[in-house]
Amino acid sequence: MIKKNKKEKEFDLEEFVKKNKSDKKKYILEEAKKITPPGTIHTNLYDAYKNKEVINKFIKEYINLKNDTEDQIKENIVSKINKFKKNYIENKLPEKIATKKNSVFSMVGAEIFKSAQTISKSLSTSMGSLWEKIASCSNNVINTEEEFGIKITGVDAIALIDGKLTYIQLKTAEDTLTAGHSPRSVMELSIHDNSLFGTAFQTGSVWHFRSQNIDKFAGKDFWIKIDLEYDYIFEQVKPMILEIEKKYIELRDAKN
DSSP, rough: OOOOEEESOOOOHHOOOOOOHHHHHHHHHHHHHHHHTTTTSSSGGGGHHHHHHHHHHTTTHHHOOOOOOHHHHHHHHHHHHHHHHHIIIIIHHHHHTOOOOOHHHHHHHOOOHHHHHHHHHHHHHHHHHHHHHTTTTTTTTOHHHHHSOOOOOSEEEEEEETTTEEEEEEEESSSSSSSSGGGHHHHHHHHHSEEEEEEEEOOOOOOOOSSSSSEEEEEEEHHHHTTOOOOHHHHHHHHHHHHHHHHHHHHHHHHO
């Protein structure tokens, strides 16, 4: 709960918006110091609880300031995908191909299997941050890391859904989250009044996230929730993955 001070300066959204990311972060962290989490909150989530309590005071109005056109949203999505692709091809891909880490495949001399396994795992993991960035293109979504330089544990986006602030944890597919991590994800999302678990794609795999109280949505059902077009996103992501695959084969063959 927030300890109120009668002399405390009233929050001014207009002034807050003008601040740079560093100053916004400073304000949130300073205000968070005034909050004492209830005893029901796990100590590992104290900072997450305090930060979200501060952010909740203004985030609905902050989100409502977003007013991009459909064309601008699409341009932003393409821009984030291209930026991710360029960084992965130029930096991550050469690094992963050159890795000397042993595996069953390297032990038996199956170099193609070895590098393919390394790259697919690396790409899948790296794309997690891409979905967060794409989600933030929505007029109804804020990414706290992008906006304030603050990561709320277990939260990849805050969305305004049906007028309610909703805290979201986002993965690539239904089975991306390991089954053993499901209880932790449930605990992280449970400190918020409204939350959901989403996946960028619906693959038909068995859900590893299990909760009777927190809803989960996959693929198109998720993107609709935050007012983004799944089909458009898929059509942009598809050539990106294929281009990365093509570049991987070129680098692999050149190495061999």
